[in-house]
Amino acid sequence: MKKTVTMQRRRKLMFVCGEDWSFVSHRLGLGRAALVRGDEVIVACNANEAAVKLRAEGFRVVDVPIARGGLSPIKSLKTIKALACLIRRERPDIVINVAIQCVVLSALAGLLVGVRRSVNMVTGLGFMFVSNGAKARLVRSVVSMLMRIYARCPSIHVIVQNSDDFELMRGLGFSQKRLSLVRGSGVDIRQFCPGKPERRHDERKTAIFVARMLWSKGLAELVEAAGILKDRGFNYRVLLVGDIDPANPDSADMESLVKWQQDGLLEWLGKRSDIADLLRQSDLAVLPSWREGLPKSLLEAAASGLAMVASDVPGCREIVKHNQTGFLVPMRDAGALAQAIEDLMEDDTKREALGRNARILVEQELCDAVVIRKTLDIISA
Structure with missing residues (x-):
């Protein structure tokens, strides 16, 4: 009797971040861990020099025009369209959006094409939440409105890095079931370790x-x-x-x-x-x-x-x-x-x-x- 072997499909993750170097700096360890456990990992970003290193490690890097610099309407619409097309084509199991600009734009793109689940890493709220300029206040109100909408969407989960942002997201309507606090993006304690050489008597601090x-x-x-x-x-x-x-x-x-x-x-x-x-x-x-x-x-x-x-x-x-x-x-x-x-x-x-x-x-x-x-x-x- 022949045995039937069922091949389990690899889980497909799509990270969306502004720049390739940012993924290398802040999310490379997380991406590597996903690869090790057998996931397929796509990195959608503005691809430049760091993309070469990522591809060599087994990541699929897709160059996407991620809008930066204050959520310009034209640039933002271009980004949303590009991400929606990519998500529709790739059909990832989970989209992981990194930093507030990508959270705002990519979560909307995912909703438009029916993404199954998105995990949104709010790694800080950026210039728009610390400036009192007229443009920043306008952008802040738009972002807050969109986050209130996202709070009602079962497919959207948010991760924040500090207790202040946790309370802010609770105030915008996110339930504790779809809101998590993970402090920071981690650090390699083997690479970053104490070891200052002996100071010379004339050396400046x-x-x-x-x-x-x-x-x-x-x-x-x-x-x-x-x-x-x-x-x-x-x-x-x-x-x-x-x-x-x-x-x-x-x-x-x-x-x-x-x-x-x-x-x-x-x-x-x-x-x-x-x-x-x-x-x-x-x-x-x-x-x-x-x-x-x-x-x-x-x-x-x-x-x-x-x-x-x-x-x-x-x-x-x-x-x-x-x-x-x-x-x-x-x-x-x-x-x-x-x-x-x-x-x-x-x-x-x-x-x-x-x-x-x-x-x-x-x-x-x-x-x-x-x-x-x-x-x-x-x-x-």
Whole structure:
């Protein structure tokens, strides 16, 4: 008698994110875990250099014109149409939308073509939720209206990264059955680990800021704080690591960055691939952001055993526990920021103790293994 063998169809996941490099930076571990368990993984994004690496690892990368920079109606409609066509053609089991712009546009595209399930990662609410400009207020009202509609759709599940955003989504109508809190995107604690070499007696202490060069990351406040510290006679190095983002209305301009460097306030290194090494060579991580999901740069800094100074805002306070893993300061307060940097830079014992606590927090609650397992469980539910 012949045996009939039934081949189980591979589950097909489609990640939708703005840029290929963003997937590599924030979701590569999650994507790899899905591949290992046998899923087919499509990455729909603006495909550039990083797509080559992704394809070599077994991901199917599809170049999609993801609108960026404030939800322009024409660009947004083009993105929705392209995503709807792709979803209809590929028929994924689950669509995973990453970051608020993709959540807004791709969730709508999925509803239009009857996607079975979408998991929407709200990794922060971006410039539109921290700016009081007329355009930002308009976009914010549109996004809030759409999220209220999505809250009524059984196929849509939302993941947020901090308790403030969890309560915000509850207020927009999401039930606890379709809303999850997963703190951060995880960090590889083998790559990001303590290991600062012995300091030379003449070596300057270093504060490092890792982020896109956006005003809402607290860039102006950090520059002002650097000036205050310089006027007080402190000769710290202040490193800015990250690129400008011309498509983002919140981006700083290159001329300002060059001028600040010429004035001796800071060193701008631009986009770098050796973040782990730069963190190990630093003494303190700084992120005076106005609002976050749970910032990857602080996760990496904490894993590297650095104490942190950050604004007391959603996202940052999920990892910066005041007087335990770092110091929290009021948002947009350059004076308080400068004082916190000075206090920790001048107290080696305190700074190193906070850094050790930060590493323990990441190992126990925020590392890749923990976050990826939780996220895959939600995706597969």
